[in-house]
Amino acid sequence: xxxxxxxxxxxANMLLPKYNLxxxxxxxxxxxxxxxxxxxxxxxxxxxxxxxxxxxxVVDLDGNIVEGDLRPSSDTPTHIELxxxxxxxxxxxxxxxxxxxxxxxxxxxxxxxxxxxADNFDGEIPCTRKMxxxxxxxxxxxxxxxxxxxxxxxxxxxxxxxxxxxxxxxxTWGKDAVQSVEESLVLENVAMLALDKVLLNNISGxxxxxxxxxxxxxxxDRKHGPNAYYGQ
Amino acid sequence: xxxxxxxxxxxANMLLPKYNLxxxxxxxxxxxxxxxxxxxxxxxxxxxxxxxxxxxxVVDLDGNIVEGDLRPSSDTPTHIELxxxxxxxxxxxxxxxxxxxxxxxxxxxxxxxxxxxADNFDGEIPCTRKMxxxxxxxxxxxxxxxxxxxxxxxxxxxxxxxxxxxxxxxxTWGKDAVQSVEESLVLENVAMLALDKVLLNNISGxxxxxxxxxxxxxxxDRKHGPNAYYGQ
Amino acid sequence: xxxxxxxxxxxANMLLPKYNLxxxxxxxxxxxxxxxxxxxxxxxxxxxxxxxxxxxxVVDLDGNIVEGDLRPSSDTPTHIELxxxxxxxxxxxxxxxxxxxxxxxxxxxxxxxxxxxADNFDGEIPCTRKMxxxxxxxxxxxxxxxxxxxxxxxxxxxxxxxxxxxxxxxxTWGKDAVQSVEESLVLENVAMLALDKVLLNNISGxxxxxxxxxxxxxxxDRKHGPNAYYGQ
Amino acid sequence: xxxxxxxxxxxANMLLPKYNLxxxxxxxxxxxxxxxxxxxxxxxxxxxxxxxxxxxxVVDLDGNIVEGDLRPSSDTPTHIELxxxxxxxxxxxxxxxxxxxxxxxxxxxxxxxxxxxADNFDGEIPCTRKMxxxxxxxxxxxxxxxxxxxxxxxxxxxxxxxxxxxxxxxxTWGKDAVQSVEESLVLENVAMLALDKVLLNNISGxxxxxxxxxxxxxxxDRKHGPNAYYGQ
Numbered sequence: 032x033x034x035x036x037x038x039x040x041x042x043a044n045m046l047l048p049k050y051n052l053x054x055x056x057x058x059x060x061x062x063x064x065x066x067x068x069x070x071x072x073x074x075x076x077x078x079x080x081x082x083x084x085x086x087x088x089v090v091d092l093d094g095n096i097v098e099g100d101l102r103p104s105s106d107t108p109t110h111i112e113l114x115x116x117x118x119x120x121x122x123x124x125x126x127x128x129x130x131x132x133x134x135x136x137x138x139x140x141x142x143x144x145x146x147x148x149a150d151n152f153d154g155e156i157p158c159t160r161k162m163x164x165x166x167x168x169x170x171x172x173x174x175x176x177x178x179x180x181x182x183x184x185x186x187x188x189x190x191x192x193x194x195x196x197x198x199x200x201x202x203t204w205g206k207d208a209v210q211s212v213e214e215s216l217v218l219e220n221v222a223m224l225a226l227d228k229v230l231l232n233n234i235s236g237x238x239x240x241x242x243x244x245x246x247x248x249x250x251x252d253r254k255h256g257p258n259a260y261y262g263q
Numbered sequence: 264x265x266x267x268x269x270x271x272x273x274x275a276n277m278l279l280p281k282y283n284l285x286x287x288x289x290x291x292x293x294x295x296x297x298x299x300x301x302x303x304x305x306x307x308x309x310x311x312x313x314x315x316x317x318x319x320x321v322v323d324l325d326g327n328i329v330e331g332d333l334r335p336s337s338d339t340p341t342h343i344e345l346x347x348x349x350x351x352x353x354x355x356x357x358x359x360x361x362x363x364x365x366x367x368x369x370x371x372x373x374x375x376x377x378x379x380x381a382d383n384f385d386g387e388i389p390c391t392r393k394m395x396x397x398x399x400x401x402x403x404x405x406x407x408x409x410x411x412x413x414x415x416x417x418x419x420x421x422x423x424x425x426x427x428x429x430x431x432x433x434x435t436w437g438k439d440a441v442q443s444v445e446e447s448l449v450l451e452n453v454a455m456l457a458l459d460k461v462l463l464n465n466i467s468g469x470x471x472x473x474x475x476x477x478x479x480x481x482x483x484d485r486k487h488g489p490n491a492y493y494g495q
Numbered sequence: 496x497x498x499x500x501x502x503x504x505x506x507a508n509m510l511l512p513k514y515n516l517x518x519x520x521x522x523x524x525x526x527x528x529x530x531x532x533x534x535x536x537x538x539x540x541x542x543x544x545x546x547x548x549x550x551x552x553v554v555d556l557d558g559n560i561v562e563g564d565l566r567p568s569s570d571t572p573t574h575i576e577l578x579x580x581x582x583x584x585x586x587x588x589x590x591x592x593x594x595x596x597x598x599x600x601x602x603x604x605x606x607x608x609x610x611x612x613a614d615n616f617d618g619e620i621p622c623t624r625k626m627x628x629x630x631x632x633x634x635x636x637x638x639x640x641x642x643x644x645x646x647x648x649x650x651x652x653x654x655x656x657x658x659x660x661x662x663x664x665x666x667t668w669g670k671d672a673v674q675s676v677e678e679s680l681v682l683e684n685v686a687m688l689a690l691d692k693v694l695l696n697n698i699s700g701x702x703x704x705x706x707x708x709x710x711x712x713x714x715x716d717r718k719h720g721p722n723a724y725y726g727q
Numbered sequence: 728x729x730x731x732x733x734x735x736x737x738x739a740n741m742l743l744p745k746y747n748l749x750x751x752x753x754x755x756x757x758x759x760x761x762x763x764x765x766x767x768x769x770x771x772x773x774x775x776x777x778x779x780x781x782x783x784x785v786v787d788l789d790g791n792i793v794e795g796d797l798r799p800s801s802d803t804p805t806h807i808e809l810x811x812x813x814x815x816x817x818x819x820x821x822x823x824x825x826x827x828x829x830x831x832x833x834x835x836x837x838x839x840x841x842x843x844x845a846d847n848f849d850g851e852i853p854c855t856r857k858m859x860x861x862x863x864x865x866x867x868x869x870x871x872x873x874x875x876x877x878x879x880x881x882x883x884x885x886x887x888x889x890x891x892x893x894x895x896x897x898x899t900w901g902k903d904a905v906q907s908v909e910e911s912l913v914l915e916n917v918a919m920l921a922l923d924k925v926l927l928n929n930i931s932g933x934x935x936x937x938x939x940x941x942x943x944x945x946x947x948d949r950k951h952g953p954n955a956y957y958g959q
Contacts, residue, residue: 054681055681057611129687133694133695136688136938137695139696142703145431146359146432146714149706149713164941167942171945198609199609227361228702229698232702233465238465239371243857247380251383251384254383261771308726368706376894377832378823379823379828379896403717430710445751448750459832460832462829463829464835466925466928467929469928470924470928472838474839474841475662479850482842482846483846483848492569494539494540494569593920596843597923600841600921601923606935610942614947615950662840697929697934
């Protein structure tokens with residue numbers, strides 16, 4: 032069943048190692064068939080090099096396994112909550128990508144610092160609050176979804192297709208599985224740019240003193256001046 | 264028309280993913296035929312792996328599409344302003360490359376810190392002022408070009424082939440499309456070196472205390488001393 | 496003898512360059528046959544591209560070479576101490592991987608900052624104390640093993656499969672040689688995330704001020720708004 | 728003439744892009760035939776992909792071109808000074824590798840922080856003083872060599888095979904051309920480790936507070952505890 036969606040979700044999952052968003056078996060992508068209300072998701076703990084379209088697991092929105100020999104990703108209840116709350120999305124991606132996860136571990140949303148961010152996210156990419164002990168102990172993965180939804184409360188998930196889960200990492204979504212991966216890729220780039228930006232702004236002014244003028248002159252002129260002798 | 268220039272501009276665009284200066288469809292390169300006053304530029308939003316020379320769009324210096332089935336890059340009006348103001352340049356590149364964009368987001372020009380910089384740029388690579396609300400709301404992409412030109416005012420664009428646009432990213436130029444990409448590559452390297460340089464200078468002195476002398480002795484001598492036993 | 500284990504230890508060693516955990520001839524992996532008490536380990540100073548399964552050296556738990564034409568890794572006495580103290584492990588890996596080694600050089604254990612860490616390590620990954628001059632001068636490699644064991648004292652090595660040796664780098668272990676390399680890979684990722692996390696938390700609040708609202712609006716809306724004109 | 732040395736110097740130069748120590752045409756490696764006193768060096772400004780063994784230039788220790796159609800590297804006078812002062816070396820490498828160059832731009836030597844450093848360098852890798860205006864204006868490349876030699880004064884170049892030139896970048900040397908490149912590779916790694924080390928030590932203690940204990944418990948136990956349900 033849902034062979035086409037399985038193929039698409041498989042291909043979306045394979046973008047994760049291609050885009051360097053995961054190591055080992057980390058990360059997972061799902062897609063939903065809104066008509067039947069069935070979700071296709073990566074199986075848990077399988078190496079990407081061994082993944083095949085027919086290994087994708089099918090679950091319903093109550094979390095029951097409808098088809099598949101392998102256990103679905105442990106994060107499946109999180110994906111399900113997002114599909115239930117965000118009616119217009121068709122795909123969800125979870126990674127521990129390097130820079131986005133660093134922001135999540137710092138417990139900080141990523142402010143909009145530039146147009147790369149603004150091209151994709153309508154404002155600060157929020158970080159959830161810490162989950163309570165109760166939320167962690169019981170139905171942890173489902174509650175992870177709920178705290179994401181709480182964090183987005185009042186915002187349009189199509190205009191803010193990403194949330195950082197505190198001390199954990201990013202979840203992203205899109206109109207289908209492939210687009211949800213692309214949001215993860217853009218998020219990772221935005222997180223990288225933002226880290227370097229705050230590092231630069233935190234540095235004291237005297238560190239920005241330039242080199243000797245005479246050395247600048249020498250190097251520019253030996254290559255570009257009237258008596259240039261650098262290069263063939 | 265302009266088949267040779269299209270081929271060259273195509274090849275210059277393909278250097279962007281090769282040099283890791285872009286992800287997704289980001290970035291664009293153009294070249295100008297000064298005789299006819301026509302600009303060849305990458306189409307908007309096309310994946311690099313699907314780009315072909317005959318997809319390049321031809322526009323005139325008023326921004327009219329002269330040839331091409333695809334819409335030219337959204338940044339075309341910026342390129343056009345640069346060609347109009349800087350009469351000696353033949354190619355323009357725009358990227359959101361990681362380190363140069365971080366400096367742009369920090370709102371800081373990159374001071375000349377070393378000879379890698381001085382080999383290519385005659386002084387600080389400037390960052391524009393923030394654009395005004397009016398400049399942003401109306402003819403934004405054209406005004407982006409104008410604020411770059413204002414920033415370079417009084418400088419020779421051949422000696423300073425790059426500007427960072429505040430909260431945005433770099434534009435570079437050169438005698439042709441390929442050289443404008445090479446300027447982006449050098450800029451990205453210079454931006455990376457400069458970031459690490461200011462980080463180092465900002466660190467307090469006590470962090471530079473060396474390791475134990477006895478451990479240094481042991482490791483150097485077990486490999487290079489008279490009784491070395493490390494390696495075959 | 497032990498041809499199967501040699502093959503496995505060979506393959507585990509070859510994962511080190513594959514996972515970018517080593518440069519040159521750095522790093523070494525071993526595996527133990529608990530029945531015979533024999534350890535198979537990479538020879539010292541051989542390039543990975545020239546390594547073959549039959550070059551693996553076999554030593555006993557007293558450090559005697561039982562088979563092999565090449566000298567075993569200089570770190571063999573460290574591996575042996577770990578096998579003697581941690582009865583349930585089957586493989587040991589040593590690297591100078593970039594981020595884990597930076598923490599070791601800083602003399603700092605890696606606190607548990609997020610779920611990537613918690614998925615693999617039951618708490619802070621400890622850093623040893625500095626070794627004494629006496630420990631360094633005599634039987635240095637054996638004493639390196641002993642200070643790792645001292646550092647883990649009271650902890651289950653299966654729940655904490657890594658230690659950073661002060662001013663040196665990480666040792667990891669697992670149920671076999673391959674798993675010990677995977678622990679090194681996870682450790683390196685965890686160390687990278689942790690470095691960026693502490694950098695972010697150390698930055699003063701004003702550096703997190705967002706970009707101009709009008710520029711955010713312009714860029715988001717030109718791509719996603721009702722009058723979007725970005726992309727095809 | 729010197730065909731074997733040309734081949735070796737060619738291969739050593741090709742290691743620079745392989746090891747990611749250079750971009751564009753940057754960097755150069757030379758080797759010396761001590762018997763004839765002739766130096767073989769990369770030509771200036773040639774792309775690595777177009778480099779061939781027979782393009783290598785031969786110069787004598789007075790800087791005269793003895794063989795070759797292409798101009799030798801602009802840094803040839805620096806190489807020559809090093810060969811004249813350090814009688815036991817056979818190869819010299821110059822790069823603008825990322826992390827070593829950042830230390831040079833910061834004007835700081837790299838202290839010995841750990842065993843990766845100590846395995847190769849007998850103490851702090853020194854950074855030269857700034858060159859004087861006079862040294863820069865006249866015979867700049869020769870004076871670059873002299874300031875390196877001054878900086879190493881009293882030290883054995885075999886025990887300290889690298890110097891950082893202030894606001895410029897590293898020069899390294901070894902018994903032959905290939906070994907001098909390997910020293911550059913090790914230096915780049917050591918510089919990277921050292922940067923991250925001082926960053927970590929500069930961060931205030933409160934940034935090292937760990938995550939919630941309950942979240943650590945949950946994640947470790949769902950994968951490794953008695954009721955583990957993570958993975959297949």
